[in-house]
Amino acid sequence: MYYDWTYGLVLIGVLLSLLASAKVKSTYAKYSKVRSMSGLTGAQAAEKILYANGIYDVTISRVEGQLTDHYDPIEKVLRLSENVYEGSSVAAIGVAAHECGHAIQHANAYVPLKMRSAIVPVANIGAKLSWPLILIGLLIGTSNARFLITLGIVMFSLAVLFQFVTLPVEFNASSRAIRAVSEMGILYGDEVKGTRRVLSAAALTYVAAAAASILQLLRLILLFGRRKD
Numbered sequence: 298m299y300y301d302w303t304y305g306l307v308l309i310g311v312l313l314s315l316l317a318s319a320k321v322k323s324t325y326a327k328y329s330k331v332r333s334m335s336g337l338t339g340a341q342a343a344e345k346i347l348y349a350n351g352i353y354d355v356t357i358s359r360v361e362g363q364l365t366d367h368y369d370p371i372e373k374v375l376r377l378s379e380n381v382y383e384g385s386s387v388a389a390i391g392v393a394a395h396e397c398g399h400a401i402q403h404a405n406a407y408v409p410l411k412m413r414s415a416i417v418p419v420a421n422i423g424a425k426l427s428w429p430l431i432l433i434g435l436l437i438g439t440s441n442a443r444f445l446i447t448l449g450i451v452m453f454s455l456a457v458l459f460q461f462v463t464l465p466v467e468f469n470a471s472s473r474a475i476r477a478v479s480e481m482g483i484l485y486g487d488e489v490k491g492t493r494r495v496l497s498a499a500a501l502t503y504v505a506a507a508a509a510s511i512l513q514l515l516r517l518i519l520l521f522g523r524r525k526d
Contacts, residue, residue, distance in 0.1 A: 303516040310509030317498075317505035324498035325364065328388035328491045329380065335483055339381040339393035346397040346477045347375070355400050357382075366392050368399035370414065375400055387484065391492030394478050395499070398470030409465045416459050423455030431517070450517050457514050460507040467503050471496040 337345070340357050347355055360366070360376040368375050375396050381389045402410040430449030434442040475493055478484040484492055 306512040306516045310512040313505040317501040321498040329386045331387045339389040342390045343393040368396045370403045387491040391495045394474035398473035413462045420459035423452035427453035457510040460510045
């Protein structure tokens, strides 16, 4: 029976993603139990950070789910999950501050964020079309197969590029968040360290996602290189 060793690349990517997910969940759960001395909720902390940076046109609202927090640059809405919106824990404030970091990036026309926003449409198309093109190329077995597979790999590369560009955007947002909660006195001493741990764990999920995508792309390139037709 033929053994395809490239499956190992996929398994490594899956393992990295699982480990990163477990890390962020455990770290978030730990610091969700640590109440901040300021007593501010995530929503209140977010409002203070936004106003301190001269941002008054961003709305803060609740969104269902856990760790579903995000900033919508199109509608200028900071959407915080219920536990973050209402919570006054170190974890809640850290997550809220991180999303404020994205709002600040948007207000300041942060170049990597603009690049990521520009890539989103083509990355979405690439993610949707890559595998269908590759599968069709494998099935038809004609002279057009190589072209379709190559096109599929190129489409997948666009999705990988998005993952790669996301990294500096997320790291920068976390740096802004930690600086804000520290300098503004929203968190103190060990609380800042706790927030740093929460956001560092969250960053690992993006690193793992990028690594998994790169490994999958490498596998596709290796498999395609072995095809003779």
